[in-house]
Amino acid sequence: MAKKFVTIKTVWPDALQLAHAAAHLIVVESNKAVQQKGIFTLALSGGSTPKILFQLLAQVPYKNNIPWKHVVVAFGDERFVAPTHEDSNYKMAMDSLLSHVPIPKKNILAIPILQLTPLASAKLYEAQLRKFVTAKNPFDLVLLGMGEDGHTASIFPKSELLTEDKRWVKEVWVAEKNMHRISFTFPLINRAKNIAFLVTGYAKAPIVKKILSGRGSAFPAAKVTAAENLYWFLDEASNGNF
Ligand code: 6PG
Numbered sequence: 001m002a003k004k005f006v007t008i009k010t011v012w013p014d015a016l017q018l019a020h021a022a023a024h025l026i027v028v029e030s031n032k033a034v035q036q037k038g039i040f041t042l043a044l045s046g047g048s049t050p051k052i053l054f055q056l057l058a059q060v061p062y063k064n065n066i067p068w069k070h071v072v073v074a075f076g077d078e079r080f081v082a083p084t085h086e087d088s089n090y091k092m093a094m095d096s097l098l099s100h101v102p103i104p105k106k107n108i109l110a111i112p113i114l115q116l117t118p119l120a121s122a123k124l125y126e127a128q129l130r131k132f133v134t135a136k137n138p139f140d141l142v143l144l145g146m147g148e149d150g151h152t153a154s155i156f157p158k159s160e161l162l163t164e165d166k167r168w169v170k171e172v173w174v175a176e177k178n179m180h181r182i183s184f185t186f187p188l189i190n191r192a193k194n195i196a197f198l199v200t201g202y203a204k205a206p207i208v209k210k211i212l213s214g215r216g217s218a219f220p221a222a223k224v225t226a227a228e229n230l231y232w233f234l235d236e237a238s239n240g241n242f
Helices: 015-037 051-057 089-096 118-129 202-212
Strands: 006-012 040-044 071-075 077-079 141-144 169-174 179-184 194-199 229-235
Touching (some): 015 040, 015 051, 015 141, 015 194, 051 089, 071 089
Parallel strands (some): 006 229, 040 071, 040 141, 141 194, 194 229
Antiparallel strands (some): 077 179, 169 179
């Protein structure tokens, strides 16, 4: 019988304290994975919320307590824009973290965009990921954000990605954002050992309440499970304490 995952919700006074808590989890899980199997596979979330965490990880003490030489970083989703574009999740992660820590360049798995169609980009990225993660050896940690509409990664409400049950990475046209996105799918996300939602701000309190009370099962973020631990890192505001 499939082992039930554990949901761990923690509430922090503000976004900075939340980022410190998430940084601590990454220190613990990265050292554990490298001791056990010599590699730590981490998928980064996009959007604005993780920026504080990324900036913290690029500073001591976290910077010196993560075995960067053995860390492989991927991106849970990407906007279909050039890696130099302001909206690029890759650019945000490089500028706020990855260009400041001793992670080998070959261990940064950016979603290929240039000179590719969205379909080719998604197919190529899945092939790249399958060299590092397998069904038996999934991501050690996947970071996720959530929108006010309950979307996560680039899986939006009513999206065709909601029913994808084979491909690990898929291209999708997101009408709400008037752009193509490349996104992890649930078959890849939900087999991760650990998943951590980072959610801040008053605007997200209603959707957090719906999902964590079990009334929001239709929302994409509610369909996220994990192999072992599903963490919800919330600040007071997104937890509705106001
Ligand atoms: C993206 C994300 C997306 C994000 C949410 C929350 O590329 O935009 O991966 O799923 O996590 O939209 O975004 P904010 O953190 O900016 O609120």
